[in-house]
Amino acid sequence: MTAFSTKVLPYPALILFMTFRYLSLAALFTLTCAAVAQEADVAVKTNVMVNMRDGVKLATDIYLPAKEGIEQPGAYPVILTRLPYNKDGAKKLGLYYAKAGYVFVAQDCRGRYASEGTWHWMTDDGRDGVDCAKWIGQQPWSNGKIGMIGTSYVGGTQHAMALEGAPELATVIPVDAVSNCGVQSMRNAGAFEMRFWNWIMLNSAKGSAASQDPATAAVLKEMVDQRFDYLAHLPLRAGTTPLKLAPEYESWLIDAMKHGANDAFWTQNNILENTASYKDIPVYLVGGWYDSWAGNTTANFAALSKTLKSPVYLIMGPWIHGGQAKSSHGQVDFGPEAAMADELAWRKEWYDHWLKGLDNSIGKTAPFATPVRLFVMGTGDGRKTEAGLLKHGGSWRDEQEWPLARTLWTNFYLMEGGAISRDQPTAATAHTSYIFDPRNPVPTIGGNISSGDGIMLQGGWDQKGGPHIWNWSKPLPLSARNDILVFQSEPLTEDMEVTGEIVAKLWVSSSVVDTDFTAKLVDVYPASADWPGGFDLNVTDGILRARFRESLKTEKLMTPGEVYPITIRLYPTSNVFKKGHRIRVDISSSNFPRFDVNPNTGEPLNDNRRVETAVNTLHLDRDHPSCLVLPLIPRQ
Known part of the structure; x- marks a missing residue:
C-alpha cells in the first residue's frame, strides 16, 4: 500500500470533478491540498491504494468522522461505493455520511481513473468487492458492517458483491442497477x-x-x-x-x-439464474418506470423476495435513469410528490436501522411501510404547465407484492383495420403487412434509456418529430410512417389502470430469415385547448429479435413465409389511461438508436456486410389472434 494523505475535505470541491480529466494525479493532489480547513468535522484519506488478490491496487478515498480537523477514534459502520465514474465525484456522499457517524469509502473500479489494472465490464467487480470489503473489515475504524450505495453501474457493483457473498456486506440499496444483461436492458x-x-x-x-x-x-x-x-x-x-x-x-x-x-x-450479475447465490441481507431495490433497467429491477424483486429470508423492498417511481430527485422527465410532469427530494436522508434511515440497529421508520412509514411502493402515473389533468410540460400527474401507493395479487390479466386483441378489442377476432383470414427497410429505421423518441447522452432522449415524449430528434427532425407524428402498424381503442368510457408486467403475444411471418418485431404502448390524449393536436405519450416498449423467438439461449432462423408465435416483453409500468383517452399499441420492426437495427440477412450478429428489405406480416385472424396482454387493476 502506498502512502496516503490525511486532511480536511473542502466543501464543495466541484472544480475538481469538472477538471479532473485535464489534470495529472499530481496536479489534482496539489490542487486538493491547497484548499483546506473549510470542514472541521470530516477527515479524508485520499488515494489509498488497496491490494486485490492478484496484486492490482485500487485507488480508494476514506471519509472519517472528525472533530476540529482531527479524526475521531472508534469503530464505525461503513458505507461503500465502488464506481467507474471517478471516486472524486463521491465527495458529497462522503461528507454527508461521515458527519452522520459512518465511515464512507469510495473506490475507483479496476482500470478506471486512479486505479491500476485493466477494466472489464463488471466481471472483476465481485472479486474486487470482496477483497475491498475484507480490507475494510481489518481497519481500526471499521466495525465490520458494510452497506453499499450507488446507481446504475454503481448499483451493479452492489449486486456483484452480494452475489459473491462478501462476509462484511450487511445491506445494499441498488438503484437502477446493472443486472441480467443477457435478458433485458443490454x-x-x-x-x-x-x-x-x-x-x-x-x-x-x-x-x-x-x-x-x-x-x-x-x-x-x-x-x-x-x-x-x-x-x-x-x-x-x-x-x-x-x-x-x-x-x-x-x-x-x-x-x-x-x-x-x-x-x-452474460453470467456476471445474472440474478434471475443465480438467486440462490445472492447473500441473505436486507435489500432495497429502486427503479423507475422510464428507467433502462426497470424490467430487471421488478424481476429481481420478484425473485429475491421469494428466496431471501431478509427483507426485500421495492420502490418504482415515474423516473428516468437516476432521476429520483425530480418530478418531471422528458416532456411530462408528474407532480411535486413524485420526487424523492432528499435522496440521502431516506438512505440514511435505512442504513441507521440495518447498520446501527436503530428503531426508526423501517417497516412503519413510507417509503418503508410495505415491501412495495409504486407511483401510479396518469391521474393529472392533462393541462400544460408553465414550463410547457404535460401534467400527466400521479400518486404513490403502498403494496405488498409484485406483481399485484389482484391483477386481472386481460387480452386486448389487435384487429384488422387498426382497432383494439377485448373480443377475439372471428375472421378466417386477416393480416397486415409492411415493409421494413433497415436503411430507414423507425426513430427513437424517448423511452427507457440511459447513457443516451447526445443521441437519445429519455422518458415520456409526444411521439412526434421535431428539431429535438436528430433522425426525425420534421414535425411529423410517428404514426404517419407506413412501417408502423397503429392499433388503438375507442375513447375509454372510464379510467383504466394498467400496473404490472406487459407482453405482446403476436403471430408473425416474414420474407426474410431473421428480422425484429417491436411493440410500444401509447397513452393517446385527446385534443384540448392546451394540446390542440393531442399528445401521444409513450408509456413503455419492447423488442424481439426473431432468431431468439423460442429461447434467449439459442438462435433459430425463420423459414420465409411461415407463421410463428412470438412474445415481446415490454418494460413494466403503472399508468391510468383516463376516460376519453385511447390505448394504442404500435407494432413495427425497429426503434433506433434505442436498439441496433436488424439487417434482415441472418448473418452472424455484428458481422453483417449486407442488408435486406423485409416484408413483415402481422396475423390477426381467429387462429392467429395477436394481442396485447395488459395487467388491469380493479378499482378498490
Whole structure:
C-alpha cells in the first residue's frame, strides 16, 4: 500500500470533478491540498491504494468522522461505493455520511481513473468487492458492517458483491442497477441496446487508461464528437476505428454486440439464474418506470423476495435513469410528490436501522411501510404547465407484492383495420403487412434509456418529430410512417389502470430469415385547448429479435413465409389511461438508436456486410389472434 494523505475535505470541491480529466494525479493532489480547513468535522484519506488478490491496487478515498480537523477514534459502520465514474465525484456522499457517524469509502473500479489494472465490464467487480470489503473489515475504524450505495453501474457493483457473498456486506440499496444483461436492458430479447455502444464511446475517452495520454485522449474525444457518423457505419469491427486505442473497451463492445444469446458471456450479475447465490441481507431495490433497467429491477424483486429470508423492498417511481430527485422527465410532469427530494436522508434511515440497529421508520412509514411502493402515473389533468410540460400527474401507493395479487390479466386483441378489442377476432383470414427497410429505421423518441447522452432522449415524449430528434427532425407524428402498424381503442368510457408486467403475444411471418418485431404502448390524449393536436405519450416498449423467438439461449432462423408465435416483453409500468383517452399499441420492426437495427440477412450478429428489405406480416385472424396482454387493476 502506498502512502496516503490525511486532511480536511473542502466543501464543495466541484472544480475538481469538472477538471479532473485535464489534470495529472499530481496536479489534482496539489490542487486538493491547497484548499483546506473549510470542514472541521470530516477527515479524508485520499488515494489509498488497496491490494486485490492478484496484486492490482485500487485507488480508494476514506471519509472519517472528525472533530476540529482531527479524526475521531472508534469503530464505525461503513458505507461503500465502488464506481467507474471517478471516486472524486463521491465527495458529497462522503461528507454527508461521515458527519452522520459512518465511515464512507469510495473506490475507483479496476482500470478506471486512479486505479491500476485493466477494466472489464463488471466481471472483476465481485472479486474486487470482496477483497475491498475484507480490507475494510481489518481497519481500526471499521466495525465490520458494510452497506453499499450507488446507481446504475454503481448499483451493479452492489449486486456483484452480494452475489459473491462478501462476509462484511450487511445491506445494499441498488438503484437502477446493472443486472441480467443477457435478458433485458443490454441484450434485449436478442437485440442490442445501443446506449451501451454510446457508454463505451464516452467512457473510453474519459477515465480509461488510454485517455491518460493527452494525445490519445484527443483522438478519442474526436471519435466521441463524431458519434452520429459512426452510427451510420455499423457494425463495429476490431481495429477499424479510434476505439482500437482503448482495446479493452473495443473488445468488450464487439463481443457484447455479437453475443445475442443469454449465454456464459452474460453470467456476471445474472440474478434471475443465480438467486440462490445472492447473500441473505436486507435489500432495497429502486427503479423507475422510464428507467433502462426497470424490467430487471421488478424481476429481481420478484425473485429475491421469494428466496431471501431478509427483507426485500421495492420502490418504482415515474423516473428516468437516476432521476429520483425530480418530478418531471422528458416532456411530462408528474407532480411535486413524485420526487424523492432528499435522496440521502431516506438512505440514511435505512442504513441507521440495518447498520446501527436503530428503531426508526423501517417497516412503519413510507417509503418503508410495505415491501412495495409504486407511483401510479396518469391521474393529472392533462393541462400544460408553465414550463410547457404535460401534467400527466400521479400518486404513490403502498403494496405488498409484485406483481399485484389482484391483477386481472386481460387480452386486448389487435384487429384488422387498426382497432383494439377485448373480443377475439372471428375472421378466417386477416393480416397486415409492411415493409421494413433497415436503411430507414423507425426513430427513437424517448423511452427507457440511459447513457443516451447526445443521441437519445429519455422518458415520456409526444411521439412526434421535431428539431429535438436528430433522425426525425420534421414535425411529423410517428404514426404517419407506413412501417408502423397503429392499433388503438375507442375513447375509454372510464379510467383504466394498467400496473404490472406487459407482453405482446403476436403471430408473425416474414420474407426474410431473421428480422425484429417491436411493440410500444401509447397513452393517446385527446385534443384540448392546451394540446390542440393531442399528445401521444409513450408509456413503455419492447423488442424481439426473431432468431431468439423460442429461447434467449439459442438462435433459430425463420423459414420465409411461415407463421410463428412470438412474445415481446415490454418494460413494466403503472399508468391510468383516463376516460376519453385511447390505448394504442404500435407494432413495427425497429426503434433506433434505442436498439441496433436488424439487417434482415441472418448473418452472424455484428458481422453483417449486407442488408435486406423485409416484408413483415402481422396475423390477426381467429387462429392467429395477436394481442396485447395488459395487467388491469380493479378499482378498490
